[in-house]
Amino acid sequence: MNFLLSMSGLGGLLYGIDLGIIAGALPYLEATSGFTSNQLSVVVAAVLLGSVFSTLFAGLLSDAWGRRPVMVLSGFAFILSVPMMALSSSFFTLVLGRLLQGISAGLIGVVVPLYLAECLGATNRGKGAGVFQWLITLGIFTAALVAWFFSFRVEALEQLQDPQRLFDFKNLAWRSIFWISLLPGLAFTLGSFFTSESPRWLFRRGRRAEAKAVLM
Numbered sequence: 001m002n003f004l005l006s007m008s009g010l011g012g013l014l015y016g017i018d019l020g021i022i023a024g025a026l027p028y029l030e031a032t033s034g035f036t037s038n039q040l041s042v043v044v045a046a047v048l049l050g051s052v053f054s055t056l057f058a059g060l061l062s063d064a065w066g067r068r069p070v071m072v073l074s075g076f077a078f079i080l081s082v083p084m085m086a087l088s089s090s091f092f093t094l095v096l097g098r099l100l101q102g103i104s105a106g107l108i109g110v111v112v113p114l115y116l117a118e119c120l121g122a123t124n125r126g127k128g129a130g131v132f133q134w135l136i137t138l139g140i141f142t143a144a145l146v147a148w149f150f151s152f153r154v155e156a157l158e159q160l161q162d163p164q165r166l167f168d169f170k171n172l173a174w175r176s177i178f179w180i181s182l183l184p185g186l187a188f189t190l191g192s193f194f195t196s197e198s199p200r201w202l203f204r205r206g207r208r209a210e211a212k213a214v215l216m
Contacts, residue, residue, distance in 0.1 A: 150176070
């Protein structure tokens with residue numbers, strides 16, 4: 001049960017990071033990218049668009065493939081999105097990375113609570129849902145802390161009155177903020193490989209022996 005709760009927590013953490021990370025990166029992105037206000041709005045909204053799209057199909061995919069494969073897929077989508085954003089040199093690449101991050105968030109938001117509901121006993125389902133929701137909040141808070149750290153460095157550089165050095169650091173800052181989010185993504189994806197499939201999903205597919213083995 002502890003492993004299941006840990007996985008649900010990591011899923012919630014990723015979901016929260018998906019939602020909150022752009023707030024810290026946006027001021028530095030705006031200062032260094034040369035994007036227009038409309039383009040920046042698209043960058044911000046892209047993760048929500050990706051999430052809306054993947055949420056529509058997350059249930060169908062998890063029913064067809066199983067809960068565990070969709071969790072792995074969502075983790076890989078998150079991992080792939082990070083270098084696309086952090087290394088991007090164009091508006092298109094950055095938006096594509098944000099869309100992929102949103103797709104990951106939409107899948108996680110559906111399949112992880114579903115997986116918990118099917119794997120945890122009735123007395124522990126509330127605990128699982130609580131952990132998931134709490135870690136969403138922690139993910140948003142963590143993203144804010146990362147941004148807060150970089151803001152102190154920016155303030156120090158502003159005192160030096162060296163525009164080029166300040167520009168270079170701001171360009172590094174928004175990329176670094178995205179890179180930092182890679183760590184929980186790797187942990188979630190790796191952990192997903194070691195989770196068992198939902199016993200309810202196995203039972204519905206006629207794989208009763210496997211379902212019983214998971215429950216034992």
